[in-house]
Amino acid sequence: MLSEFDLISRYFTRAPRSNIDHIALGVGDDCALLMPAAGTQLAISTDMLVEGRHFFPDAEPFALGHKCLAVNLSDLAAMGARPLAFTLALALPEAREEWLKPFSTGLLALADLHQCELIGGDTTKGPLNICITVFGETLPGQALRRDAAQPGDDIWISGTLGDARLALAAYRNELVLDAASHAQAASRMHQPTPRVALGMALRGIAHAAIDISDGLVGDLGHILKRSGVGATLAVDSLPAGTVLSRQPQAIRRRFTLAGGDDYELCFTAASANRAAVQAAAQSATIGVTRIGTIDAKSGLRLHDANDAALDLQLTSFDHFRST
Amino acid sequence: MLSEFDLISRYFTRAPRSNIDHIALGVGDDCALLMPAAGTQLAISTDMLVEGRHFFPDAEPFALGHKCLAVNLSDLAAMGARPLAFTLALALPEAREEWLKPFSTGLLALADLHQCELIGGDTTKGPLNICITVFGETLPGQALRRDAAQPGDDIWISGTLGDARLALAAYRNELVLDAASHAQAASRMHQPTPRVALGMALRGIAHAAIDISDGLVGDLGHILKRSGVGATLAVDSLPAGTVLSRQPQAIRRRFTLAGGDDYELCFTAASANRAAVQAAAQSATIGVTRIGTIDAKSGLRLHDANDAALDLQLTSFDHFRST
Numbered sequence: 001m002l003s004e005f006d007l008i009s010r011y012f013t014r015a016p017r018s019n020i021d022h023i024a025l026g027v028g029d030d031c032a033l034l035m036p037a038a039g040t041q042l043a044i045s046t047d048m049l050v051e052g053r054h055f056f057p058d059a060e061p062f063a064l065g066h067k068c069l070a071v072n073l074s075d076l077a078a079m080g081a082r083p084l085a086f087t088l089a090l091a092l093p094e095a096r097e098e099w100l101k102p103f104s105t106g107l108l109a110l111a112d113l114h115q116c117e118l119i120g121g122d123t124t125k126g127p128l129n130i131c132i133t134v135f136g137e138t139l140p141g142q143a144l145r146r147d148a149a150q151p152g153d154d155i156w157i158s159g160t161l162g163d164a165r166l167a168l169a170a171y172r173n174e175l176v177l178d179a180a181s182h183a184q185a186a187s188r189m190h191q192p193t194p195r196v197a198l199g200m201a202l203r204g205i206a207h208a209a210i211d212i213s214d215g216l217v218g219d220l221g222h223i224l225k226r227s228g229v230g231a232t233l234a235v236d237s238l239p240a241g242t243v244l245s246r247q248p249q250a251i252r253r254r255f256t257l258a259g260g261d262d263y264e265l266c267f268t269a270a271s272a273n274r275a276a277v278q279a280a281a282q283s284a285t286i287g288v289t290r291i292g293t294i295d296a297k298s299g300l301r302l303h304d305a306n307d308a309a310l311d312l313q314l315t316s317f318d319h320f321r322s323t
Numbered sequence: 324m325l326s327e328f329d330l331i332s333r334y335f336t337r338a339p340r341s342n343i344d345h346i347a348l349g350v351g352d353d354c355a356l357l358m359p360a361a362g363t364q365l366a367i368s369t370d371m372l373v374e375g376r377h378f379f380p381d382a383e384p385f386a387l388g389h390k391c392l393a394v395n396l397s398d399l400a401a402m403g404a405r406p407l408a409f410t411l412a413l414a415l416p417e418a419r420e421e422w423l424k425p426f427s428t429g430l431l432a433l434a435d436l437h438q439c440e441l442i443g444g445d446t447t448k449g450p451l452n453i454c455i456t457v458f459g460e461t462l463p464g465q466a467l468r469r470d471a472a473q474p475g476d477d478i479w480i481s482g483t484l485g486d487a488r489l490a491l492a493a494y495r496n497e498l499v500l501d502a503a504s505h506a507q508a509a510s511r512m513h514q515p516t517p518r519v520a521l522g523m524a525l526r527g528i529a530h531a532a533i534d535i536s537d538g539l540v541g542d543l544g545h546i547l548k549r550s551g552v553g554a555t556l557a558v559d560s561l562p563a564g565t566v567l568s569r570q571p572q573a574i575r576r577r578f579t580l581a582g583g584d585d586y587e588l589c590f591t592a593a594s595a596n597r598a599a600v601q602a603a604a605q606s607a608t609i610g611v612t613r614i615g616t617i618d619a620k621s622g623l624r625l626h627d628a629n630d631a632a633l634d635l636q637l638t639s640f641d642h643f644r645s646t
Contacts, residue, residue, distance in 0.1 A: 028549065029469050030401035030533060031366035031459065038361050041347055043354035044442065046456060048412035050449030078353035089371035089454045119367065122454075126373030131412045131445075131454035133369060136354065146352045210353060226351065 011104040012088065012118055022084055022137075023117055032119035034085060036137060042084075043136040043143065045075035051128040056171070061099045063190040064130075065106030070192045071213065072134035073114060074263040077199035078211040080144040081136030083116035091126035114196055144202060144209035144267065149227035151296035153207055153268035156277060156288050158198055161216060162252070163241025164189040165259025175251070177243065185243040192263035198288075201280035202267060209267035215258040217300065220266055224300065233257075233292035235312075236305040253312065257302070268294050334427040335411065335441055345407055345460075346440055355442035357408060359460060365407075366459040366466065368398035374451040379494075384422045386513040387453075388429030393515045394536065395457035396437055397586040400522035401534040403467040404459030406439035412456075414449035437519055467525060467532035467590065472550035474619035476530055476591035479600060479611050481521055484539060485575070486564025487512040488582025498574070500566065508566040515586035521611075524603035525590060532590035538581040540623065543589055547623065556580075556615035558635075559628040576635065580625070591617050 013027050025033035036042050049068050051057055069086065076083050088107070092099075111118060116134070167185035170177040177185065195211070202209065208223045216238070224231055236249075238256035245252065269277050274290070281288040295301075302310040336350050347356035359365050372391050374380050392409065399406050411430070415422075434441060439457070490508035493500040500508065518534070525532065531546045539561070547554055559572075561579035568575065592600050597613070604611040618624075625633040 025466070025468065030398040031368040031404060031466075033402075033461070033466055034365040034367060035463070036359055036365065042357040042359065042365065044357060044410060044458075045354040046410040046412045046443055046445050046454075048414055048445045048447055048449075048452070048454060050414050050447055050452075053447055053449050075353040079356075081354060087367060087369040087456055089369045089456075091371055091373050091452060120369055122369050122371045124371055124373055124376055126371075126376050126452065127450040129371070129373075129414060129449065129452045129454075131369075131371060131452075133410055133412075133456040135367075138356070140347065140358070143348070143354075143356055145348065 011100045012121060023119055026117065026119045027121065032085070032087070034119065034135065039139070040137045041140055041143065043076055043079045043081035043138050044133065045072055046131065046133040047071050047075070048129065048131040060190070061103035062106035065103040066110050066191050068130045068132055069107050069110045069116070070194045071263065072132045073110070073116065073194035073196055074192070074211040074213070076134055076136035077194050077196045078144065078209050078265060079136065079138060080142060080199045080203040080209065081138040082200055083114040083196060084135045084137050085117045085119045086111070086132050086134040088118060088121040089131040090121065090123045091129040092123065093125070093128060138203070142203045144199065144206055146208055146210055146223050147226040149208035149223050149229050149268040149294045150270065151229055151294055152271065153294040154271050154274065154290050155220070155231060155233065155292040155294060156267050156269065157216070157239060157291050158195050158265045158281070158286050158288050160239045160241040161212065161262050161264060162244040162255035162259040164192070164261035165255040166241065166244045166247065168261070181243045181246070185241065188241060189261055192261065194263055195265045195284070195286060197284035198265055198281060198286050201284045202277070205273050205276045205280055206267040206269045209265055212260070212262045212264045212266055214260045216266060217257050221300065223266070223268065224298070230295040230298040230300060231292055232295055232301040232303055235302050235310055237289065238291055239287070239289045257312065334423045335444060346442055349440065349442045350444065355408070355410070357442065357458065362462070363460045364463055364466065366399055366402045366404035366461050367456065368395055369454065369456040370394050370398070371452065371454040383513070384426035385429035388426040389433050389514050391453045391455055392430050392433045392439070393517045393586065395455045396433070396439065396517035396519055397515070397534040397536070399457055399459035400517050400519045401467065401532050401588060402459065402461060403465060403522045403526040403532065404461040405523055406437040406519060407458045407460050408440045408442045409434070409455050409457040411441060411444040412454040413444065413446045414452040415446065416448070416451060461526070465526045467522065467529055469531055469533055469546050470549040472531035472546050472552050472591040472617045473593065474552055474617055475594065476617040477594050477597065477613050478543070478554060478556065478615040478617060479590050479592065480539070480562065480614050481518050481588045481604070481609050481611050483562045483564040484535065484585050484587060485567040485578035485582040487515070487584035488578040489564065489567045489570065491584070504566045504569070508564065511564060512584055515584065517586060518588045518607070518609060520607035521588055521604060521609050524607045525600070528596050528599045528603055529590040529592045532588055535583070535585045535587045535589055537583045539589060540580050544623065546589070546591065547621070553618040553621040553623060554615055555618055555624040555626060558625050558633055560612065561614055562610070562612045580635065
């Protein structure tokens with residue numbers, strides 16, 4: 001069996017890339033040394049993924065490697081930060097090459113795509129647990145914070161919502177999908193795309209932003225709470241995922257509003273910035289949809305296509321409450 | 324039962340302290356924002372602690388909170404970095420106040436002692452797993468790196484070695500200690516003291532440094548390998564812990580050389596700097612002992628009190644190899 005140190009060096013240590021001048025020291029010492037550019041702020045986020053909670057016990061390791069970093073990059077995107085580097089802490093029941101090789105390949109492929117360097121980590125024996133801490137760069141005053149929404153702001157969402165939750169529903173036999181539809185929806189669940197370029201393009205244009213990990217209602221709720229505002233959502237204008245859009249209205253509404261794991265960006269911007277938002281989205285090659293408005297009055301109001309109030313019972317995904 | 328978000332706000336969110344000017348944004352957004360002082364490097368380390376591997380299933384939560392941060396601060400100490408902040412990712416089987424309250428109290432008490440702010444985190448349901456990523460500050464060229472040992476350097480160790488391993492041996496019934504001795508040794512195992520002040524005081528004085536988490540032979544081995552040097556250790560001059568020093572020579576040798584969990588600093592410095600090392604240790608109010616020399620010749624040589632070669636079979640602690 002491979003030793004802890006063999007594992008690290010074989011799969012997670014690579015020659016430093018020559019174009020990375022902010023990393024003074026990478027994997028292999030007591031600490032990594034990061035040298036942020038003068039005057040920049042470091043955006044830092046950490047996510048822990050647990051087997052049976054965030055992914056299935058038989059999760060395909062390449063996709064899992066991708067997803068673990070993707071959810072962290074998504075937090076950087078939600079701040080408008082540029083990815084710099086990350087650390088990986090990994091608990092494994094056993095050190096199997098058949099798992100480590102594809103896992104590290106999926107992880108590092110996404111890291112390379114975003115020029116985000118693995119600079120340190122820890123490995124240990126234990127129930128499968130993957131904890132990544134990611135570092136990004138932003139300028140003072142430019143970060144897209146949750147507390148910055150203003151009454152009158154448009155509310156926007158990137159891409160589409162609900163296909164990840166739809167795939168989960170099919171895995172749980174809550175509904176039936178044909179094989180092709182299930183595979184298509186499942187790819188949104190297993191290999192989410194962090195909207196990094198969009199987040200960066202929205203700096204100076206958007207006010208508040210958050211990424212959709214627990215469901216739109218719950219995540220938008222964090223913006224509302226921290227900004228001290230309310231909102232009205234046009235429920236039937238929410239952009240459903242390709243597969244979800246073929247489902248009945250009740251499921252479309254439920255999974256666009258309260259489906260987790262989409263990793264799209266929900267953000268607010270002054271209505272005067274509509275053209276600028278569209279230009280930012282175009283530069284990031286992702287669609288965006290206007291889905292509602294920020295109100296001075298607290299609370300979240302859901303309206304249907306006829307602008308009539310809807311009374312839907314929805315709860316956000318909560319790891320300690322839901323199953 | 325408390326929800327995930329209730330947990331975070333109740334136990335881990337505190338009002339930001341007024342004297343922390345490098346933290347632009349703490350807990351509660353997608354990312355924290357850290358603003359390192361101009362020209363400084365950020366030292367980053369991550370450690371994952373798993374129940375049954377790094378601590379007993381019934382570990383006392385106050386001490387456990389202390390230890391989880393202590394092992395990370397020890398990594399900063401080994402680089403000579405000043406603690407700034409940390410993130411905490413926590414997987415818990417259930418959200419119990421009786422556990423969370425003392426755990427967070429122990430954790431935050433040590434954090435306050437080192438002015439190290441909790442700036443972000445993640446909580447989820449899962450087998451108990453505690454992952455901390457810590458951030459410290461150092462200046463370019465001042466970090467105490469593993470690759471900086473020079474032939475002719477003295478090798479030093481702070482404090483004493485082996486009591487943590489002795490306590491573990493008693494828990495495992497490998498040997499018998501009286502209750503008072505066991506309690507005394509166990510305090511070294513459960514509540515290690517990171518040598519932060521010493522690490523900072525050694526900047527510009529020591530060459531290489533590492534903290535002793537897996538045992539002296541294994542950890543010093545990392546310095547030797549990365550520096551491309553060898554070493555000779557005076558085995559019987561290794562400072563044994565208070566309880567270990569009353570044990571037979573064979574056990575003293577074994578646990579000082581290969582006992583883990585001590586979190587002392589092993590460092591090398593030019594022999595011309597002996598007085599400076601002693602002054603640094605005095606300023607940090609911790610004893611240091613000279614235990615050997617760095618050689619140009621590779622390999623580790625163990626000598627007894629008569630300077631005769633010892634041939635001891637020792638292996639470093641390795642989470643995937645040992646039990």
